[in-house]
Amino acid sequence: MSAGVEDAMNAMNHGSYRDTLFVEETEVLSHEAFPGDQYLLRLWSPECARRARPGQFVHITCDPALPLRRPLSLMRANPRESWIEILYKAVGEGTRLLARRKPGDRISSIGPIGQPFQVHPERPRPLLIGGGVGMPPMVFLADRLRQTPGMPSGMPSGAAPGSAPGEVLGTVPGSAPGAAPSTAPGTAPGRVTAWSPLVILGSEVPFPFRAQPSQFIVPGLPPAVIAAMPLLDDWGIPSRLASLQGYPGCFQGYVTDLARSWLQTLDAAALAEVEVFACGPHPMLAAVAALARDFDLPCQVSLEEFMACGVGGCAGCVVEVKTPEGPAMKRVCVDGPVFDARMVF
Amino acid sequence: MTVDSNLDPRLSVDFCGLNFATPLVLLSGCVGFGEEYTRIHGFSNRQAGAVCLKGTTLSPRLGNAPHRICETPGGMINAIGLQNPGVDRVIRDILPTLDFSETRFIANVSGSSIEEYYEVTRRFDDSPIDAIEINISCPNVKEGGVAFGNDVRMSAQVVAACRRATRKPLITKLSPNQTDIAANARACLEAGADAFAAINTLMGMAIDIEQRMPVIGNNQGGLSGPAIKPIALLKVHQIYQVCRDHGIPIIGQGGIASAVDALEFLIAGASAVGIGTALFYDPLILTQINQGILDYLDRHDLANVAQITGSLCLHGPSLPACGCESA
Ligand SMILES: Cc1cc2nc3c(=O)[nH]c(=O)nc-3n(C[C@H](O)[C@H](O)[C@H](O)COP(=O)(O)O)c2cc1C
Ligand code: FES
Numbered sequence: 253m254s255a256g257v258e259d260a261m262n263a264m265n266h267g268s269y270r271d272t273l274f275v276e277e278t279e280v281l282s283h284e285a286f287p288g289d290q291y292l293l294r295l296w297s298p299e300c301a302r303r304a305r306p307g308q309f310v311h312i313t314c315d316p317a318l319p320l321r322r323p324l325s326l327m328r329a330n331p332r333e334s335w336i337e338i339l340y341k342a343v344g345e346g347t348r349l350l351a352r353r354k355p356g357d358r359i360s361s362i363g364p365i366g367q368p369f370q371v372h373p374e375r376p377r378p379l380l381i382g383g384g385v386g387m388p389p390m391v392f393l394a395d396r397l398r399q400t401p402g403m404p405s406g407m408p409s410g411a412a413p414g415s416a417p418g419e420v421l422g423t424v425p426g427s428a429p430g431a432a433p434s435t436a437p438g439t440a441p442g443r444v445t446a447w448s449p450l451v452i453l454g455s456e457v458p459f460p461f462r463a464q465p466s467q468f469i470v471p472g473l474p475p476a477v478i479a480a481m482p483l484l485d486d487w488g489i490p491s492r493l494a495s496l497q498g499y500p501g502c503f504q505g506y507v508t509d510l511a512r513s514w515l516q517t518l519d520a521a522a523l524a525e526v527e528v529f530a531c532g533p534h535p536m537l538a539a540v541a542a543l544a545r546d547f548d549l550p551c552q553v554s555l556e557e558f559m560a561c562g563v564g565g566c567a568g569c570v571v572e573v574k575t576p577e578g579p580a581m582k583r584v585c586v587d588g589p590v591f592d593a594r595m596v597f
Numbered sequence: 598m599t600v601d602s603n604l605d606p607r608l609s610v611d612f613c614g615l616n617f618a619t620p621l622v623l624l625s626g627c628v629g630f631g632e633e634y635t636r637i638h639g640f641s642n643r644q645a646g647a648v649c650l651k652g653t654t655l656s657p658r659l660g661n662a663p664h665r666i667c668e669t670p671g672g673m674i675n676a677i678g679l680q681n682p683g684v685d686r687v688i689r690d691i692l693p694t695l696d697f698s699e700t701r702f703i704a705n706v707s708g709s710s711i712e713e714y715y716e717v718t719r720r721f722d723d724s725p726i727d728a729i730e731i732n733i734s735c736p737n738v739k740e741g742g743v744a745f746g747n748d749v750r751m752s753a754q755v756v757a758a759c760r761r762a763t764r765k766p767l768i769t770k771l772s773p774n775q776t777d778i779a780a781n782a783r784a785c786l787e788a789g790a791d792a793f794a795a796i797n798t799l800m801g802m803a804i805d806i807e808q809r810m811p812v813i814g815n816n817q818g819g820l821s822g823p824a825i826k827p828i829a830l831l832k833v834h835q836i837y838q839v840c841r842d843h844g845i846p847i848i849g850q851g852g853i854a855s856a857v858d859a860l861e862f863l864i865a866g867a868s869a870v871g872i873g874t875a876l877f878y879d880p881l882i883l884t885q886i887n888q889g890i891l892d893y894l895d896r897h898d899l900a901n902v903a904q905i906t907g908s909l910c911l912h913g914p915s916l917p918a919c920g921c922e923s924a
Binding site for chain 1: 629634659663667
């Protein structure tokens with residue numbers, strides 16, 4: 253169907269995801285449980301692993317006894333090793349049954365589905381905010397940012413003055429020249445990574461990883477807020493954790509409060525390079541959208557809704573969005589899940 | 598236009614003078630406007646004898662507020678609310694993009710007045726669409742839909758109006774939310790229906806006990822999927838009693854999720870069978886059901902699908918045409 257037809261179906265002028273989708277009989281490679289009913293599932297899924305992009309999801313059969321599949325966001329995809337990884341919380345019947353699946357089990361998966369996040373070279377300081385089950389897409393985006401070497405234009409304008417290309421990776425937006433742009437471990441020497449992301453993750457149940465003190469100093473953030481996600485640290489990407497539960501090293505408060513305190517320390521030039529990406533519960537996304545509006549930043553949010561087909565056929569998963577022509581109903585599965593925050597909030 | 602199918606010719610059925618390459622029909626509301634599933638690797642509209650497009654009204658409709666769907670035991674409830682861009686945009690922007698050599702495309706018409714049903718049908722009459730299905734059984738709109746479909750006189754009036762608007766095959770989609778579906782079928786047949794589709798969804802509700810609110814934004818919705826299959830089978834059998842002697846075909850539907858299910862409907866009297874909710878679980882199910890039907894033909898030494906239609910052998914005296922005494 254042409255883009256024009258999509259518009260007709262939705263009375264909108266915004267594209268939808270049109271790439272080929274694969275139905276794969278995947279195999280459970282590993283399935284790990286974490287406190288708070290959280291599970292990390294790795295599936296052998298070569299077609300999806302090859303094509304998946306951050307923000308996309310798979311629509312999987314949790315159990316043959318259930319009439320519908322469940323959409324689950326991708327946290328990682330490894331094309332070389334043909335696996336995809338999903339972090340989920342067992343909240344309903346489907347995910348509770350999924351939690352019983354063992355290595356070697358087969359699970360049917362449709363994917364990869366949905367509009368991915370779009371990063372923009374002129375905004376090389378992505379601020380990634382993930383809350384609860386909204387963390388996985390942020391990890392995926394961070395993973396891909398670190399793997400995207402350089403940009404056509406070479407160095408981002410926001411690189412700390414005087415920093416060598418190889419150091420840019422560790423440079424946190426807002427860091428003073430020479431402050432602490434440490435080079436990430438495992439980074440190939442001389443490799444130019446244009447992006448300087450900061451990841452803020454929030455959770456009200458224990459984080460599904462062992463938080464550790466970050467090796468990166470992020471100016472503008474309270475010095476006591478030091479807990480980070482180890483995987484991101486290993487990738488050379490600074491992260492911070494927030495929770496109301498008083499976990500050690502975590503910011504005591506909302507992800508948006510922490511993000512705001514950091515944004516307030518940036519000057520106009522640095523702010524002009526920030527773009528916000530968020531996934532999490534609806535109230536959190538509303539707060540992130542408001543934050544982005546306050547600082548006049550572009551913001552993309554990834555939404556969730558109950559899904560039946562997951563491929564655009566039933567219009568069961570819609571969200572109401574604002575368009576120049578008035579309100580419209582967009583399908584979260586193929587018109588999203590990633591939307592411009594201004595359309596939704 | 599003719600459909601060039603690569604399916605076994607024994608699967609093909611005649612439906613109101615249209616040739617369907619297989620009795621399998623993709624159901625309205627489950628496959629958008631015919632193209633959404635085609636980007637799934639391994640899926641092809643050619644595996645279906647016909648594809649019913651999403652319910653279409655005169656003006657564009659935004660549809661209902663979320664949540665629009667929820668899973669229930671053995672099925673799901675939906676209340677989409679007929680989201681569609683309006684008949685003119687369907688004809689102008691969507692039909693030209695469909696490949697009519699793949700399958701037959703059937704429009705699905707809805708309205709909140711008899712005039713609207715007439716007008717939408719009239720506009721589709723002047724389009725390449727192969728057939729027109731009148732949906733007088735949508736449970737998810739405030740006016741029209743099931744409100745018409747549960748009233749025998751109103752149903753017949755809608756059919757008569759649409760009949761005046763088109764010479765294309767006219768399929769009436771009947772509601773199971775009524776006591777005497779056979780009486781309704783008889784009235785619609787007399788009003789000019791060429792075929793029937795049955796059943797549409799059954800009205801139902803799901804409740805979130807924490808919020809003490811219905812899960813569905815529209816409060817209630819239509820139940821589909823395997824949970825409704827036994828009800829659908831009986832209704833198809835009852836409608837078939839009315840249709841049999843008139844050569845009026847039925848698209849049997851409601852919870853079909855396997856070749857066995859499809860065969861049950863054919864045996865009960867359907868000439869074609871619809872797949873909706875099952876596609877959500879298995880987008881590649883058509884291939885499997887087509888193959889299962891072929892295997893059955895082989896096993897029972899039958900030449901074609903038409904030989905299965907209505908082949909039910911009842912125990913003892915046959916059931917009355919409908920569940921009520923008057924029949
Ligand atoms: C999400 C959804 C949307 C539907 N939309 C329509 C529609 O627009 N028009 C219509 O006549 N039937 C509609 N139906 C009913 C189906 O076409 C079909 O009659 C019914 O679901 C029973 O078949 P199934 O159990 O195989 O799904 C819809 C069903 C579902 C599940
Ligand atoms: S779930 Fe999105 S359109 Fe069906």
